[in-house]
Amino acid sequence: MKSSPIKILVTGGYGFIGSAVIRRLIGSSDYSVINLDKLTYAGNLDSLQDISNNQRYSDARVDICDSQALSLIFEKFQPTHIMHLAAESHVDRSIDGPAEFIDTNIIGTFNLLEVARNYFNNLNTAEQKKFRFHHISTDEVYGDLEGTDDLFTEKTSYSPSSPYSASKAASDHLVRAWGRTYGLPIIITNCSNNYGPYHFPEKLIPHVILNAFQGKAIPIYGNGLQIRDWLYVEDHAKALIRVVIEGKTGETYNIGGHNEKTNLEVVELICSILEELAPNKPNGIDKYKDLITFVKDRPGHDKRYAIDASKIERELGWVPDETFDSGLRKTVKWYLDNSAWWERVLSGKYRLERLGG
Numbered sequence: 001m002k003s004s005p006i007k008i009l010v011t012g013g014y015g016f017i018g019s020a021v022i023r024r025l026i027g028s029s030d031y032s033v034i035n036l037d038k039l040t041y042a043g044n045l046d047s048l049q050d051i052s053n054n055q056r057y058s059d060a061r062v063d064i065c066d067s068q069a070l071s072l073i074f075e076k077f078q079p080t081h082i083m084h085l086a087a088e089s090h091v092d093r094s095i096d097g098p099a100e101f102i103d104t105n106i107i108g109t110f111n112l113l114e115v116a117r118n119y120f121n122n123l124n125t126a127e128q129k130k131f132r133f134h135h136i137s138t139d140e141v142y143g144d145l146e147g148t149d150d151l152f153t154e155k156t157s158y159s160p161s162s163p164y165s166a167s168k169a170a171s172d173h174l175v176r177a178w179g180r181t182y183g184l185p186i187i188i189t190n191c192s193n194n195y196g197p198y199h200f201p202e203k204l205i206p207h208v209i210l211n212a213f214q215g216k217a218i219p220i221y222g223n224g225l226q227i228r229d230w231l232y233v234e235d236h237a238k239a240l241i242r243v244v245i246e247g248k249t250g251e252t253y254n255i256g257g258h259n260e261k262t263n264l265e266v267v268e269l270i271c272s273i274l275e276e277l278a279p280n281k282p283n284g285i286d287k288y289k290d291l292i293t294f295v296k297d298r299p300g301h302d303k304r305y306a307i308d309a310s311k312i313e314r315e316l317g318w319v320p321d322e323t324f325d326s327g328l329r330k331t332v333k334w335y336l337d338n339s340a341w342w343e344r345v346l347s348g349k350y351r352l353e354r355l356g357g
């Protein structure tokens with residue numbers, strides 16, 4: 001008997017990681033996808049231009065805090081799988097204004113869980129067996145590994161430091177509780193820092209590439225010795241698709257690339273790649289690395305994150321394809337080749353057009 005088609009409802013699909021997931025789902029599978037996105041400042045229609053006319057793709061401008069709108073979409077689209085990526089995701093913004101992080105990351109996730117639970121309860125047994133609610137989270141929920149050689153495992157207890165990571169931790173707890181209490185077939189993934197194409201230029205790697213390329217100061221928090229464990233976004237997207245289709249219900253999988261680097265090392269490597277790929281520097285700049293400027297550290301800044309990704313490697317056979325060197329080189333090249341994308345982001349035009357302004 002032919003099995004029914006896979007229909008994936010993705011939230012936050014116009015963001016950095018969501019758009020990578022959708023490009024891959026449409027490009028490399030026969031699944032149907034609906035993308036629910038509120039289109040905040042972080043959502044970008046340009047990031048899905050290449051697949052926007054595909055017949056298996058549709059979108060809806062929806063706030064996950066709006067239960068009624070969510071219910072209507074569930075009813076109409078009849079998803080077999082949910083991939084929940086919508087979130088407020090920038091730590092600095094969470095420090096300046098935590099309210100939106102509480103609304104979207106906690107209340108929004110609660111709404112989505114309730115709508116999914118109601119929908120799930122009305123499915124037949126075969127449909128229930130297939131249904132998955134995949135919540136996409138971060139390694140920042142585990143807190144700081146400063147002064148140890150430890151790695152975050154799926155059993156590490158939560159100890160978030162910022163309003164962002166606290167709101168993501170709260171959402172993870174809700175998802176687990178809905179699995180345990182209501183029998184919703186949930187899966188959670190916690191991933192380390194991502195980098196790659198289509199990354200909003202407020203985040204470290206695209207910010208550094210574009211500032212350096214434009215001859216502007218490259219700001220580094222504190223002494224730049226904070227360690228992050230970097231993963232190329234395409235590798236994350238592949239892992240997420242593997243998990244939502246093949247992962248075991250009720251499980252958590254940590255995802256990471258075994259690429260522990262200090263922020264300073266990352267910035268210096270970007271500068272040396274730029275020396276090679278963009279040797280014609282703006283006037284008055286001798287070396288890109290001369291633009292490095294140390295600025296006051298972020299409050300509550302965690303010193304070290306590092307992921308033990310052995311469970312997903314062992315149980316689902318996922319390993320990253322890119323090394324940090326190869327992924328970073330691809331990323332720098334993408335920003336150099338795609339100035340139309342980031343110039344529209346920096347000018348704010350991608351928002352004005354969308355808002356009809």
Ligand code: NAD
Nearest residue numbers: 012014015016017038039040042043063064086087137194
């Ligand atoms: P992003 O900020 O680039 O994109 C978030 C998307 O969610 C945007 O398209 C935005 O418009 C949408 N959105 C925000 N609020 C919404 C709401 N109320 N309703 C509907 N849509 C809304 O984020 P990202 O970097 O792509 O991260 C995606 C997910 O992955 C997040 O849950 C984040 O916590 C998690 N994560 C990110 C990283 C990373 O390094 N970027 C690492 C691990 C986990």
